[in-house]
Amino acid sequence: MADDKENLQEAETGDEESGAKQPVVGPDGLTRKDRMKIKRHGMPEQTPEDRVRNFSSVVLGYDDETAYAEAQRCLNCKIPRCIDGCPAEIDIPGFIYAVLENDLEKSYRILKAANALPAVCGRVCPQEAQCELTCVLAKKSPVAIGRLEQYVAEKMLDHYEKEPPEIEHVPITKEKVAVIGAGPAGVTVAMDLKRMGYDVTIFEALHKPGGVLNYGIPPFRLPRRILNAELNTVAGMGIHVRCNIVFGKTLTYDDVMAQDFKAVFLGTGAGLPSFMGIPGENSNGVYSANEYLTRVNLMEAWDFPNADTPVFVGKHVCTVGAGNTAMDSARVSLRMPGVENSYIVYRRTKDEAPARREELHHAEEEGVIFKFLTQPIEVIHDDKNWITALKCIRMELGEPDESGRRRPVPVPDTEFTIPCDTLLMAIGQRPNPIAMRSIPGLGITRWGTVTVDEETMMTEVPGVFAGGDVTVGASTVIMAVGHGKKAARGIDAYLSGLRG
Amino acid sequence: MPMAMPEPNTIVYKKRLSPNTVRIEVVAPLVAHKALPGQFIILRVHGRGERIPLTIADSDPEKGTITLLFQEVGASTLQLGLIEEGGKLHDVVGPLGHPTPIKNYGTACVVAGGLGTAEMYPIARALREAGNRVVTVVGARRQDLLVLLEEMESVSDELIVTTDDGSFGRKGVVTEPLKELVDDGKVDFVITCGPVIMMKFVAAATRDAGIPTFASLNPIMVDGTGMCGACRVSLGGVTKFACVDGPDFDAHQVDFELLMMRQKAFCEFEKRALEQWLAAHPERAQTWQQ
Numbered sequence: 001m002a003d004d005k006e007n008l009q010e011a012e013t014g015d016e017e018s019g020a021k022q023p024v025v026g027p028d029g030l031t032r033k034d035r036m037k038i039k040r041h042g043m044p045e046q047t048p049e050d051r052v053r054n055f056s057s058v059v060l061g062y063d064d065e066t067a068y069a070e071a072q073r074c075l076n077c078k079i080p081r082c083i084d085g086c087p088a089e090i091d092i093p094g095f096i097y098a099v100l101e102n103d104l105e106k107s108y109r110i111l112k113a114a115n116a117l118p119a120v121c122g123r124v125c126p127q128e129a130q131c132e133l134t135c136v137l138a139k140k141s142p143v144a145i146g147r148l149e150q151y152v153a154e155k156m157l158d159h160y161e162k163e164p165p166e167i168e169h170v171p172i173t174k175e176k177v178a179v180i181g182a183g184p185a186g187v188t189v190a191m192d193l194k195r196m197g198y199d200v201t202i203f204e205a206l207h208k209p210g211g212v213l214n215y216g217i218p219p220f221r222l223p224r225r226i227l228n229a230e231l232n233t234v235a236g237m238g239i240h241v242r243c244n245i246v247f248g249k250t251l252t253y254d255d256v257m258a259q260d261f262k263a264v265f266l267g268t269g270a271g272l273p274s275f276m277g278i279p280g281e282n283s284n285g286v287y288s289a290n291e292y293l294t295r296v297n298l299m300e301a302w303d304f305p306n307a308d309t310p311v312f313v314g315k316h317v318c319t320v321g322a323g324n325t326a327m328d329s330a331r332v333s334l335r336m337p338g339v340e341n342s343y344i345v346y347r348r349t350k351d352e353a354p355a356r357r358e359e360l361h362h363a364e365e366e367g368v369i370f371k372f373l374t375q376p377i378e379v380i381h382d383d384k385n386w387i388t389a390l391k392c393i394r395m396e397l398g399e400p401d402e403s404g405r406r407r408p409v410p411v412p413d414t415e416f417t418i419p420c421d422t423l424l425m426a427i428g429q430r431p432n433p434i435a436m437r438s439i440p441g442l443g444i445t446r447w448g449t450v451t452v453d454e455e456t457m458m459t460e461v462p463g464v465f466a467g468g469d470v471t472v473g474a475s476t477v478i479m480a481v482g483h484g485k486k487a488a489r490g491i492d493a494y495l496s497g498l499r500g
Numbered sequence: 501m502p503m504a505m506p507e508p509n510t511i512v513y514k515k516r517l518s519p520n521t522v523r524i525e526v527v528a529p530l531v532a533h534k535a536l537p538g539q540f541i542i543l544r545v546h547g548r549g550e551r552i553p554l555t556i557a558d559s560d561p562e563k564g565t566i567t568l569l570f571q572e573v574g575a576s577t578l579q580l581g582l583i584e585e586g587g588k589l590h591d592v593v594g595p596l597g598h599p600t601p602i603k604n605y606g607t608a609c610v611v612a613g614g615l616g617t618a619e620m621y622p623i624a625r626a627l628r629e630a631g632n633r634v635v636t637v638v639g640a641r642r643q644d645l646l647v648l649l650e651e652m653e654s655v656s657d658e659l660i661v662t663t664d665d666g667s668f669g670r671k672g673v674v675t676e677p678l679k680e681l682v683d684d685g686k687v688d689f690v691i692t693c694g695p696v697i698m699m700k701f702v703a704a705a706t707r708d709a710g711i712p713t714f715a716s717l718n719p720i721m722v723d724g725t726g727m728c729g730a731c732r733v734s735l736g737g738v739t740k741f742a743c744v745d746g747p748d749f750d751a752h753q754v755d756f757e758l759l760m761m762r763q764k765a766f767c768e769f770e771k772r773a774l775e776q777w778l779a780a781h782p783e784r785a786q787t788w789q790q
Binding site for chain 1: 530531534544548549550551575576579590591592593594595596722723725726727728729730732734739744758761762764765766768769770772773776
């Protein structure tokens with residue numbers, strides 16, 4: 001708080017260290033006072049009516065002028081609180097200042113120094129709860145850090161597509177490290193270790209890298225061209241990426257140890273879907289959100305039959321749950337041909353919905369119909385096993401439960417049905433146990449997550465580290481990135497220690 | 501000079517067993533090294549292809565190859581059938597699923613229908629190696645749909661073949677000889693793979709006698725590693741994922757009716773994709789028979 005005051009005071013009065021109350025002028029000729037007068041710039045978006053008819057990016061990104069003007073709002077604080085809010089520890093004032101210097105290459109280098117996936121994070125991070133929450137201007141309106149990050153990263157990825165960058169070449173001087181899972185945690189560990197001189201191999205179970213970024217997040221939030229370009233920059237550093245390897249099946253822990261890998265990082269995510277266990281849940285037309293999103297996003301079923309994998313979607317789609325996965329499922333449904341209504345069914349209220357506010361807002365704008373305080377109790381189906389309706393009961397909020405949220409309790413005699421032909425279960429994911437089973441001695445919680453030392457990210461098995469959703473259950477991309485950074489330092493310290 | 505090993509995913513052997521059934525050997529050293537009876541792989545033919553699950557019919561760790569059998573029943577398997585020796589699959593991943601529990605049960609009866617024979621062959625062989633007396637019952641609609649008979653014979657103490665139309669072996673269905681064996685009290689263990697309706701009747705044939713019976717299930721799958729749940733099956737009212745909890749389950753507990761209905765979930769799409777593919781491949785459309 002004292003820092004905030006200092007930062008703001010400084011902004012209002014000029015640099016005190018210089019003695020006189022002289023305004024500090026940036027490369028753009030503006031003083032801090034000038035900067036505080038500029039209003040935050042909105043993000044241009046496709047209109048809701050347009051975007052529900054396509055899978056293209058919802059947000060259109062800042063143009064050069066808007067980005068520059070938004071960058072001018074950053075006060076370049078002496079004690080930058082925004083960085084405290086960033087799990088990837090990005091030098092935020094640094095990358096924004098480089099925008100003002102018209103040096104996007106430098107700006108991107110600053111981003112990449114801390115974060116393997118800036119284009120991804122610029123789009124999918126909940127900045128409002130992180131860097132933009134701790135920004136000194138947060139009370140009025142914070143600098144649009146996420147939008148600037150997206151602007152810089154995408155601008156440079158486009159540029160590098162035409163003019164490939166010089167490859168960041170670090171000679172291999174250290175041990176072999178195996179990274180299990182090419183999601184955000186794994187990719188982060190891999191990049192950081194590669195830069196330290198380690199010989200890194202990523203083993204990925206699916207046929208493409210990216211993990212949840214590829215199978216879970218729809219292209220209208222994260223265009224695949226951008227995702228692939230960003231993943232390619234990592235592979236381009238000389239990290240080996242081997243797809244179609246299911247750790248625990250194709251290759252075991254013993255195998256990698258025998259192949260002279262000296263440390264293992266487990267970044268296998270939370271890919272195991274949950275079902276409610278209500279009658280009729282195995283009806284045709286009932287999917288886990290994971291299956292539905294995997295078909296549409298990873299297998300490109302939105303483009304069937306040009307892509308070979310189909311997905312059945314009827315006219316009335318119910319999605320159970322109110323997290324980000326539920327919003328993605330409901331919004332994908334709106335974009336599928338033939339869909340008339342896309343409902344979110346959630347047993348609590350909007351206030352308790354775990355989804356990011358922006359996702360809720362986008363879903364509402366696009367016409368998702370929210371059925372709050374509604375608990376599904378049975379899937380009704382016809383004699384061919386096809387779902388025809390979802391039977392629900394109304395809920396009301398009672399006393400707070402252990403999570404601090406008011407516990408929803410059923411209101412007697414309020415059963416009703418929602419006619420629907422497609423049902424998506426988006427009520428949470430747990431870690432997949434296949435990889436863990438191959439490593440004896442891991443500590444596993446009752447939620448199926450792997451226990452780690454929070455500083456080093458080492459598991460209970462020496463030399464085996466873990467991070468991202470496999471350690472905390474379904475969380476955010478940036479949390480995985482933060483874990484990846486810590487784990488890379490942990491692995492380096494561990495292996496340095498062994499070397500003596 | 502020893503020949504250089506072809507790259508992974510290369511088809512090094514291909515044989516057409518019937519107008520619509522193909523046997524291939526694929527270079528997949530890591531899979532071949534790990535594969536155990538009852539496990540499967542998932543492959544993709546091209547960059548926008550479906551993930552196709554296929555049983556590992558045989559594996560050769562020394563050569564680094566696996567043997568796969570498939571029937572061309574839809575657009576994806578027809579695409580697969582076009583790849584010739586020397587050609588490559590886009591992706592191969594495995595081995596997936598739990599291996600079949602192999603031990604000496606006494607007399608083990610292996611009941612295979614149609615292409616299910618491919619799944620049962622390594623299992624029959626392993627059961628024999630574990631000391632069982634192996635009685636194999638193989639059935640198909642017609643003679644030309646019977647596969648791997650010689651292989652099956654080589655690993656069985658007794659081989660009974662049935663065809664629906666009597667074009668080869670005994671006329672009738674596999675459950676008839678199975679019932680006779682059960683009635684004679686000669687069977688200690690049964691494992692079956694084939695059309696769901698057949699597995700359902702196999703389970704019925706052994707239920708009263710209480711003979712441990714396993715069915716190797718083949719529901720629709722996407723990833724094959726437990727992340728989607730497309731392959732969920734019901735066992736005594738409890739939902740299981742065939743890809744990671746199976747594919748072999750206690751046949752007396754399986755809800756076969758549900759499995760049959762769930763297998764039809766995408767038939768409209770499959771039909772559409774097939775029609776479009778055949779229209780684009782007139783030569784193959786002429787020789788292909790449904």
